[in-house]
Amino acid sequence: MTEQAAKYRLTSAICVLLWGFVNSAHGQMGVYMETEDFLETAFPDSEPEVSVIWINNERREVMEEILEHPVNALRISYWVSGDTTAWILDEIGKDKPITIGVVVQGDAIKMIRVLVFREIRGWEVRHPFFTDQFLNSQLTREERQGVGLDRTIDNITGATLSVNALRGVSEIVLFLVQESKT
Amino acid sequence: MVFLIFLSITGIALNHLNDLGLNERYIRADWVLDWYGIETPLVEASYEVGGYRAALIGERLYFNEMQVAEGIEALIGAVASSQFIVLASNDSLVLMTSSGVFVERMPLAGQLTGTVQAIGKVGETIVLSSDEMIYQSDEQLVRFSIARDINYDDVSWSVVSEVPPNQLESLYDVYRGADITVARLLVDLHSGRLFTRAGPIFIDFVGVALITLSILGFFLWFKRRPRRHKGAG
Numbered sequence: 001m002t003e004q005a006a007k008y009r010l011t012s013a014i015c016v017l018l019w020g021f022v023n024s025a026h027g028q029m030g031v032y033m034e035t036e037d038f039l040e041t042a043f044p045d046s047e048p049e050v051s052v053i054w055i056n057n058e059r060r061e062v063m064e065e066i067l068e069h070p071v072n073a074l075r076i077s078y079w080v081s082g083d084t085t086a087w088i089l090d091e092i093g094k095d096k097p098i099t100i101g102v103v104v105q106g107d108a109i110k111m112i113r114v115l116v117f118r119e120i121r122g123w124e125v126r127h128p129f130f131t132d133q134f135l136n137s138q139l140t141r142e143e144r145q146g147v148g149l150d151r152t153i154d155n156i157t158g159a160t161l162s163v164n165a166l167r168g169v170s171e172i173v174l175f176l177v178q179e180s181k182t
Numbered sequence: 183m184v185f186l187i188f189l190s191i192t193g194i195a196l197n198h199l200n201d202l203g204l205n206e207r208y209i210r211a212d213w214v215l216d217w218y219g220i221e222t223p224l225v226e227a228s229y230e231v232g233g234y235r236a237a238l239i240g241e242r243l244y245f246n247e248m249q250v251a252e253g254i255e256a257l258i259g260a261v262a263s264s265q266f267i268v269l270a271s272n273d274s275l276v277l278m279t280s281s282g283v284f285v286e287r288m289p290l291a292g293q294l295t296g297t298v299q300a301i302g303k304v305g306e307t308i309v310l311s312s313d314e315m316i317y318q319s320d321e322q323l324v325r326f327s328i329a330r331d332i333n334y335d336d337v338s339w340s341v342v343s344e345v346p347p348n349q350l351e352s353l354y355d356v357y358r359g360a361d362i363t364v365a366r367l368l369v370d371l372h373s374g375r376l377f378t379r380a381g382p383i384f385i386d387f388v389g390v391a392l393i394t395l396s397i398l399g400f401f402l403w404f405k406r407r408p409r410r411h412k413g414a415g
Contacts, residue, residue, distance in 0.1 A: 035273070035291035050293060052286075052324050074285040075277075077324065079292060088289055090253075097252055116253065 032126055033101065033115045035088060039079060042086040042103040042111065048079035053180050062175055065146055067091070067168045076176065084110070085180070087173045091165040093119045098165050102173040108136045112170055122162030130156060131166070139174040147175055185388065192372040199365045209367055210359040217376070220361050222354045229269075230343045232262035232280060236269045237345055239357050243269065243276060247356045251276050251287050259301040259340030261308060266323055268308055270301035270340075277323065293317070293326045302339035309337050 039048065054075045055063070063071045069092075079086040084105045090097035096118035103111040112134045114126035124130060133153050140150045153167050199205055209215065223240035230236075237244045238257035244250065250269075258270040266285060269276040277285035290298065296313030303309060308319040310326060316337070318329035345353065367376070374381030 035289055039292050048292060050325050052322070072284050073287075074279075074283065076286055077288045090287070099253070118253065 029118055029120065029123070031116050033113050035101075035115065038088070038101045038113060038115060039086060042101075043079070043081050043084065046081040048081040048084075048086065050077055051080050051180075052077050053176055059176070059179055062147055063172055066148075066171045066175070078176075078180075085177055087176070088115065089169050089172065091169050093122050093162040093165045095119065098125075098162060100166060100169045102170055104173060104177045107174070107177065108138050109134045109170060109174065111135075112166065114166070119162065122156075122159035124156050124159045125162040125166050130154075130163070134166070134170050137170065137174075139171065139178060147171060149174075186392075189372065189388075192368050195368050196365075196372060199368075204364040204368065207364045208359050209362040209364060210355070212358075214367065215358050215362060218362055220358050222357050225345055225350065225353070227257040227342060228345045229257070229260035229340055231260035231269075231340070232267045234267065234278075234282060235345060235349055236260040237353055239353065242357065242360075243271070244353060244356065245269070245276075245278055245282065245284075247352055248282070248284075249356070249360065250278070250284050258298050261301055261303050261338075261340050263303065263306050263308055263323070268301065268323070270298050270310065272297040275323075288323075290326070300339050302337040304332055304337050311337075311339075 042048070052075045053059075055071065055073055060071050076087070076089070078088075084103065086101065086103045088099060088101050090099050092098070098114060098119065099116035101111075101113045101115045102109060112131050114131075117123050117126060133151070134149075137149045137151050139147060141147050149167065149171060153163065155163050195202065195204065226238045226240075228235065228237040234246050235244075236257065238254055241254055242249050242252050243254045243257060245267075251271075251274075254271045254274075256272045258272060260267065260269045262268070262280065267278040267280060267282075269278070274290055275288045277288060279285060290310075294310060294312045294317050295315070298310050298312050300311040301308065302311075304318070308323060309329060309332060310317045310319075311334070316329045316332050316334065317326040318332060319326050370376040374383075374385035377384070
């Protein structure tokens, strides 16, 4: 191999590596689960009905306390069958909304999935090693700390804002499930 | 000297991003946005409804100049009923009150097969067309069911209307002004990332030079420092 050919190969290899590195971040953005597939997984044996919950001032206050930013929706639609409900909510991670699906059976989370991820960083939250932490979690209400999950969710270094988005949405959903029963 | 002051000021500002609300303040200056290469996609679809303008630009849905949803693939139409103003995307509805307040983005999964192809009205009933079927909403606009008694021609379907030039300019301004926060600009100025790829390298170089100067300065002072002479007697 001539010296020139060796240089050419080395340059090509570096370009390929750089291209792969650049694409690895953008490659994590996208649709991970279609809404229809999410609903089929949530309700494998039944046809859910659509229902809505109106967000009055008291509910809004609690939701804003959980998410730490204003909530502008007046109502939220969800799917229900028996004691199982499925919710799809958007929450901003850093800059872009993450679409998160949560299924609640009774008062506990049965499934949580990242359906669409639009951020450049923090995509690790879609993996089961993270989302499994939410399974069977319930809501606690303490006078000092307000509404929260009954367990600690471990953070992921470099994905703190995405972790916060999932934690916030799971708390909102559990809160709304309780409210929908009152 | 000027450079050090610049680094110090941006550094102090970065330490107080939240206190100063710099994460929520957006840059509108055209030359800064041009520098970042922020481009504005063309309006993909636009409808006039209930005295408002609904427009889709680059997956962002605008209601007049307010962004009401993101991640919208296609804007299919918009209609106004006595209860809501309804903007239809291919897979969801965005509901607004007649006074322009956001109600919700309502997913249509499980309610109809296929994607929405048209939205219209028969009297006060909101109607959707999907996969050659027509669906009608209930009174509260919560559920849709197949409308067997409604013919396609009976429906007043929503039709596209072009954005007037003055409104278009405002919309593009709003679109462009929603990407770069003051915080982002400060971070990029402080790190040098704003000044092409050489910027961070230059900042690194300045950092190393400052460290070297400080160490050299200390040694020079140490070598030349006045020494106490012990008294001769």
